[in-house]
Amino acid sequence: MVTPAELTSSIAAAASSVLETMFFAEAEPCPSVPEEQRSQMTAVRVGFDGGLRGEFRIGFEPHLARALAAAFLGMDDSEVAQEEVNQVICETANMICGAALSRIESDQHMRLEMPALADTTAECGEFLQACFMTPEGAICTGVRIE
């Protein structure tokens, strides 16, 4: 049985690893992000099953999303189309989820659903939350285990 502490620890490690390795960015855990910032975030939903079954939600502040896309694609922020920004944050969410689950359930089977943009205003009360701050903005993650 995975504890909430193990989950948040795995997500933090995964987020840090993904952002450092593929985006050359640093993410520091932070206790929370104000609701007005969260409401502006673009969120991605990634469902998963296998050893564990549930759902991740990962939100990115708009400026950060664009900066990540630019870094990933090797372009200037202004050159990146919104469609490309959405594709990159979907893949970023996919990598964070996969890396977190692989840490928690390294001996188990894992299957990720295709990431999809989600409704940022959806209720996430039952989601276990973890937030991170980068120089370009915040990332908020939530995970719900069934």
Add this chain to the structure above:
Amino acid sequence: MRTLVIGISDCQVSNQPDSELVTYALGSCIAVSVWDPSRRVAGLLHFMLPESSIDAQKATSAPCMFADTGIDRLFKAVAEMGADRRRLVVRLAGGAQVLDPQGVFNIGKRNYQAARKMLWKLGILIASEAVGGEVSRTVRLVNEDGRFRVREGNGTEKDLPLHAPSRKEAGNGVPSFAGR
């Protein structure tokens, strides 16, 4: 041997076959070395901070202080001497955590990330590197054969290869593997 000494927030290039480029006392700073084996053009940058956006005036007056403007300056300088970006051997050294045992400021790591980000944007993959840790480093780039010698604070020396696999493991500590 003609020795060019590169100071902090400085970069120099050379197309003289008998030249060597040296920079000392890399703590959290990063040295970016570039070498075109075909044209025998060498360049070395010693920068100290990651992003020029923190000081627009300095970015103009002292571009080599920062990763982004410094690396841009370095690549333009070697190009002016006839170096071809596609042939360049790029190696990094430095980015240590010195005088900051708790890692509060993390300047070394941030400098490294900034260098990697800029190089990726320029379409450059790293040949090899000696970064991180808590030791100060001195580096020497020899134009004749591209040798890049790194001397660490404890006196150990090693030559960074012209081409080497990445030191990094894949995500989750799973070693990337290939070849059966």
Add this chain to the structure above:
Amino acid sequence: MAYRVLLVDDSPAMRSFIRRVIVLSGFDLDVCVEAGDGAEALERLRQEKVDVILTDINMPCMDGEELLRRISEDSRLRDIPAIVVSTDSTKPRILRMIGLGAQGYIAKPFSPESLREALEKVLGCQV
């Protein structure tokens, strides 16, 4: 030598990233064929000759594991080297993919240099 590569990943962004790494690594890229899932990849393999396959695992329609299984069962395709590039680094999966013939396994996130190294080893060259 000019190489023909098949990239299989449901993320256009990741395919773009990998394609860029291949070119910047110095490989002479003759053709880069792309597919968004295993079924599309098989269709492309029927039409194009490739020298190496890079495939994700979690994809709609047909995942990477089923793709490698189909390839391993096809005498025309089974000798094409395949490198897995996936977020899934669980032990059961890695073992299954190796058992299906994967010659390389790169867990996301990965550095460009690690992908370059894997390609050099699998293709038996150094650029």
